[in-house]
Amino acid sequence: MAETETATNMREIAYREAVREALAEEIERDENVVIMGEEVAQYNGAYKVTEGLWKKYGDKRVVDTPISEAGFIGMGIGASMLGIRPVMELMFFSFAYVAWDQIVNNAATIRYMSGGLINIPIVIRGPANAGTNVGSTHSHTPENLFANFPGLKVVCPATPYDAKGLMKTAIRDNDPVYVLENTLLYGLKGPVPEEEYTIPLGLAEVKREGTDLTIVAHGRAVLSSLKAAEILEAEHELSVEVVDLRSIRPLDEETILNSVRKTNHALYVEETKPFCGVGAQISHLIQSQAFDYLDAPVARLSAIDAPAIYSDPLEKIQLPNPQRIIQVALGMF
Amino acid sequence: MPGMPFRIQHPTLYKRIVVSHNSVLCLGPSAGVGPSIDRKRVSSFAPSIVSPKSKTKSKKSSASEEPEDFQEDIDLKAFQDHRVNKRLTAEEKLDLYTLMVRIRRFEERAVRGYQQGKIGGFLHDYIGQESVAAGSIPLMEGEDQMITAYRDHGQALAVGMSMKECMAELYGRHTGCSKGKGGSMHFFAPDKHYWGGHGIVGGQTPLGAGLAYALKYRGIKACALCFLGDGAVNQGAFHESLNLAQLFELPVVYIIENNGYSMGTSQDRSSTYVDCLAKRAEGYNMAWDYGNGHLLYEVRARVLEAMERARKKSLPTLLELKTYRYRGHSIADANFEKYRTKEEIKRIRETLDPIMVFQNLLIEEGLLDEDKVKEIDKAARQEALEAAEFADQSPYPPEEEIVTDVYWTTDNPGKHDNQGRIFFND
Numbered sequence: 001m002a003e004t005e006t007a008t009n010m011r012e013i014a015y016r017e018a019v020r021e022a023l024a025e026e027i028e029r030d031e032n033v034v035i036m037g038e039e040v041a042q043y044n045g046a047y048k049v050t051e052g053l054w055k056k057y058g059d060k061r062v063v064d065t066p067i068s069e070a071g072f073i074g075m076g077i078g079a080s081m082l083g084i085r086p087v088m089e090l091m092f093f094s095f096a097y098v099a100w101d102q103i104v105n106n107a108a109t110i111r112y113m114s115g116g117l118i119n120i121p122i123v124i125r126g127p128a129n130a131g132t133n134v135g136s137t138h139s140h141t142p143e144n145l146f147a148n149f150p151g152l153k154v155v156c157p158a159t160p161y162d163a164k165g166l167m168k169t170a171i172r173d174n175d176p177v178y179v180l181e182n183t184l185l186y187g188l189k190g191p192v193p194e195e196e197y198t199i200p201l202g203l204a205e206v207k208r209e210g211t212d213l214t215i216v217a218h219g220r221a222v223l224s225s226l227k228a229a230e231i232l233e234a235e236h237e238l239s240v241e242v243v244d245l246r247s248i249r250p251l252d253e254e255t256i257l258n259s260v261r262k263t264n265h266a267l268y269v270e271e272t273k274p275f276c277g278v279g280a281q282i283s284h285l286i287q288s289q290a291f292d293y294l295d296a297p298v299a300r301l302s303a304i305d306a307p308a309i310y311s312d313p314l315e316k317i318q319l320p321n322p323q324r325i326i327q328v329a330l331g332m333f
Numbered sequence: 334m335p336g337m338p339f340r341i342q343h344p345t346l347y348k349r350i351v352v353s354h355n356s357v358l359c360l361g362p363s364a365g366v367g368p369s370i371d372r373k374r375v376s377s378f379a380p381s382i383v384s385p386k387s388k389t390k391s392k393k394s395s396a397s398e399e400p401e402d403f404q405e406d407i408d409l410k411a412f413q414d415h416r417v418n419k420r421l422t423a424e425e426k427l428d429l430y431t432l433m434v435r436i437r438r439f440e441e442r443a444v445r446g447y448q449q450g451k452i453g454g455f456l457h458d459y460i461g462q463e464s465v466a467a468g469s470i471p472l473m474e475g476e477d478q479m480i481t482a483y484r485d486h487g488q489a490l491a492v493g494m495s496m497k498e499c500m501a502e503l504y505g506r507h508t509g510c511s512k513g514k515g516g517s518m519h520f521f522a523p524d525k526h527y528w529g530g531h532g533i534v535g536g537q538t539p540l541g542a543g544l545a546y547a548l549k550y551r552g553i554k555a556c557a558l559c560f561l562g563d564g565a566v567n568q569g570a571f572h573e574s575l576n577l578a579q580l581f582e583l584p585v586v587y588i589i590e591n592n593g594y595s596m597g598t599s600q601d602r603s604s605t606y607v608d609c610l611a612k613r614a615e616g617y618n619m620a621w622d623y624g625n626g627h628l629l630y631e632v633r634a635r636v637l638e639a640m641e642r643a644r645k646k647s648l649p650t651l652l653e654l655k656t657y658r659y660r661g662h663s664i665a666d667a668n669f670e671k672y673r674t675k676e677e678i679k680r681i682r683e684t685l686d687p688i689m690v691f692q693n694l695l696i697e698e699g700l701l702d703e704d705k706v707k708e709i710d711k712a713a714r715q716e717a718l719e720a721a722e723f724a725d726q727s728p729y730p731p732e733e734e735i736v737t738d739v740y741w742t743t744d745n746p747g748k749h750d751n752q753g754r755i756f757f758n759d
Contacts, residue, residue, distance in 0.1 A: 074574070
């Protein structure tokens, strides 16, 4: 599958519209696709991602569920064993924990424990980010947790283009794919082709080329890293390459390693917490596979290691921002 | 239940709920749903404390602390004339009997394998509960589906899985139904509409709703049976499932196999309820029913009614079947006499053993005699023995198997666009 078909008709659409287009196209493509979640239908989605879908596709394809995550996600998993493809919205991924047994036990292990007789073609999607002034319970970033479970796939798109292409692939995938979006990105506009396209899972993208430092990141941290890279280049004459993982599991090890072998410097930036975080995994990968290429220890910048703080100015400090990225990057040289 | 005297070992056993035989699922007064409990009788037994008044033949010491008359009103021939049983041929009746015997002999052989150190981990045996699987699963037809919890061997044999593949799974062998990757609690056979085998208490109950959801989504007139134990009724996932099942009018039958104990905690020490556990369905405006799970004919009748409600009206039912396990929660549960008396186990074994009860019925019906009983038993023992030998001689999975069957896409390279397993023959 080509990553990008030559796109001739680009237009600017918002991240949430890109996800919505993916959902609509897959509803139309496959009669087994059903969207379900809290407020996804008549309310048009808590974050308007599913706006208009219920009106267009009706009760059967777009289903409002009660606030009952363990119930409806488990139900979706059960239906998927029989070939239905539920795309289930978590209003926040912070609510995953009330459905934890279904999400990481049933979804991740049934295929294995059945000796490969069953597969679970579900998608769970929704925002997973801090930075919205809502306090700790609604600000979790569990991508590292999910990625710890063999059997699950974890995707964190940073741009509208990636959000659409990865969502379409996720829905067609025959394994459980958890797509972690970001409320701070829903309004972000970016180029998306008119033509249909998909992006394979497990393919990172070099979002910016450079020669001195590799910043690897996922989700919104990619955008902060790109901004930092611009400043580093303009003000500090550092040529920074930014690698966007896009999917954390499966992981595109080669793209990361190729970049590090070129720049000899690696920094991981993530909005999740550092302890046992994604950056820890990537650091291990780099030191074990490209140790001899490193001119400095692998650096890491994560959210400050505490529950998400409510107070707005401090919350902005808690997450990695371009200023902090620049600081850490300069410290490597 | 606060204030519940612990000394009452099993007060609800057959005692307070008196089913009105042969009038399954009479409609309830208000909700239009179907409790089959004779309310007048129930009220005379409620609430949950049974006064130890010595109504009947009082037995020895500890028995006086148990309900004296727990066998009261049990008609062992109940539902013999129900249409689902009348339609059975002599051969089919013998098949059902044989199935129960096979389950028991399989489990006994598995216990032996465990004691020999050939089976590790947990082994939750089905001995004593055979009539529930044998009474319900053979009623499945067409696209009906089923799913169960971790006490899953009886259901596996009932859907037609072989003793060999089941025993080999227990032995952790590559020839097991899950290639040795699932173990005792995780049998699967999707080709027989058997969706596991689930180890977490109550964790399978939303999946059961999902199987029914898929059937309804596809417009298929069929139902899903979802078994659970009495310990699962207090799990949140189960209550969420009940709400969803009724809200979305899903064709699912939840069957509580109530063996009286969630591990070592009796029903009265773990659950609050009025009359019985299934009555909780009223809170969800769902049809419910209660029956004696020892009696194969009764199980068939009650399960059929629920299945028909699911298939014809696309409505769920919560059905509680009273049953009993003779052994511990799992084979490792050596102290099971801590939470119940020897006498209780003995008495139920002697009076309500599902195989014994059905055997007597078939003898009375002229379908079984001593020779035939022996022949069936011998064959079942032999089959179980051969299954154990097969398992013992089977290879363990090769090391490469540790990393296969994790992802469909990894196991099927280059087939990314394939739709995977699609059922219903499309």
